[in-house]
Amino acid sequence: MAAPRRDTRGIVDAAELFARVRFRRHEPAEPLRPYLEHYWLIDWDLTQPYASHVVPHPSVNVVFQRYAGQDPFGEVAGIGLGLFTQKLEGRGRVCGIQFRPGGFRPFAPGRPLSALTGKRLPLPEVFPDSASAVAAVLDPDDERARVAALDAFLLDLDPHPDPAAALATALVDRIRADRAIRNVGTLAEAEGMTVRALQRLFSAYVGVGPKWIILRYRIHEALERAEGSEPVNWAALAADLGYADQAHLVRDFTATVGVPPTSYAAGHGPA
Known part of the structure; x- marks a missing residue:
């Protein structure tokens, strides 16, 4: 896999999004690259609410999220069939894993991917031993530490080529x-x-x-x-x-x- 994509495909009004949040993509550890597109990190500190819109790629995402006034949590997001809208306000942080199409199945080999389509499931429902990963990914201010925590989370799942x-x-x-x-x-x-x-x-x-x-x-x-x-x-x-x-x-x-x-x-x- 080459470096993370630089295009904005799927992001609705990308210039507006980038003006309001810090958006970065990172490459995963080498053993994970056959399965992943990239990691994506977003941080924001807004004085006014803002709604972001995305036309999803045909990819599963694992998303670690912290929003103002809520406890942090993780989700497995199956492929979204329609426009995805997320309201952002106050301060927050999201660290996401975008899998390549087909790349999620080696991490959850017993689960047909059609069973996830259009759904957002709590992370422990798919990966029962993931409780500690949420804090490990979201707490560090150093984004290199966040990327390392994402690598560690996925490598611990021990995916096998399929x-x-x-x-x-x-x-x-x-x-x-x-x-x-x-x-x-x-x-x-x-x-x-x-x-x-x-x-x-x-x-x-x-x-x-x-x-x-x-x-x-x-x-x-x-x-x-x-x-x-x-x-x-x-x-x-x-x-x-x-x-x-x-x-x-x-x-x-x-x-x-x-x-x-x-x-x-x-x-x-x-x-």
């Missing part, structure tokens, strides 16, 4: 990188698999189907383009992303982000 999980990760990487993959049949044919076998693999090891992932990465790219400095030709972008027409892109974007792409590009994001 060829099916690795295949699922590779297939999702291919969808993300190859715009020619515009439907599930194309991917199945390219991999010498049946559509049904592909769907079963993704359900068990990723948590959503390959069609959903194809559509989600299209929305991520459209969101990033809408935030750029150049005007967007939405009809051309729709064709480039494999949509039948502009109306289909507008429908998917609006259903996911909450506003039409032209409104979003004009600075009118979700409330």
Whole structure:
């Protein structure tokens, strides 16, 4: 794995978020890199409440959280199917682990990933011996110590390579990188698999189907383009992303982000 991604895909109004919070990504320890995208750390000290919005990636996240007026806690967040909104106020801290698609299964081998989709479970419900990890991750002010605590938490879970999980990760990487993959049949044919076998693999090891992932990465790219400095030709972008027409892109974007792409590009994001 290379250094953590620097793109803002999935973050709604990234410039506004970065102006209000300290957001950083860190690389995990080398043995964990086949399974993880990165760690993400956020700290804030706000005088006014702020709502952040994210169009989730097809990834499981383990999230350690401290909010003003609440006890710290940890959660396992399955893939979010819709726009995720989090209200931030006062002072707080979040330390997250973003797994690669397919990368969580080796840490919880008996749990089909579809059982987590759309859910946020208390950390002890998935990892019963995790009570001490919350303080170990959230207490240090030195972020290197927080990263070390995240490494220690995951290494103690002793993940073992799983060829099916690795295949699922590779297939999702291919969808993300190859715009020619515009439907599930194309991917199945390219991999010498049946559509049904592909769907079963993704359900068990990723948590959503390959069609959903194809559509989600299209929305991520459209969101990033809408935030750029150049005007967007939405009809051309729709064709480039494999949509039948502009109306289909507008429908998917609006259903996911909450506003039409032209409104979003004009600075009118979700409330």
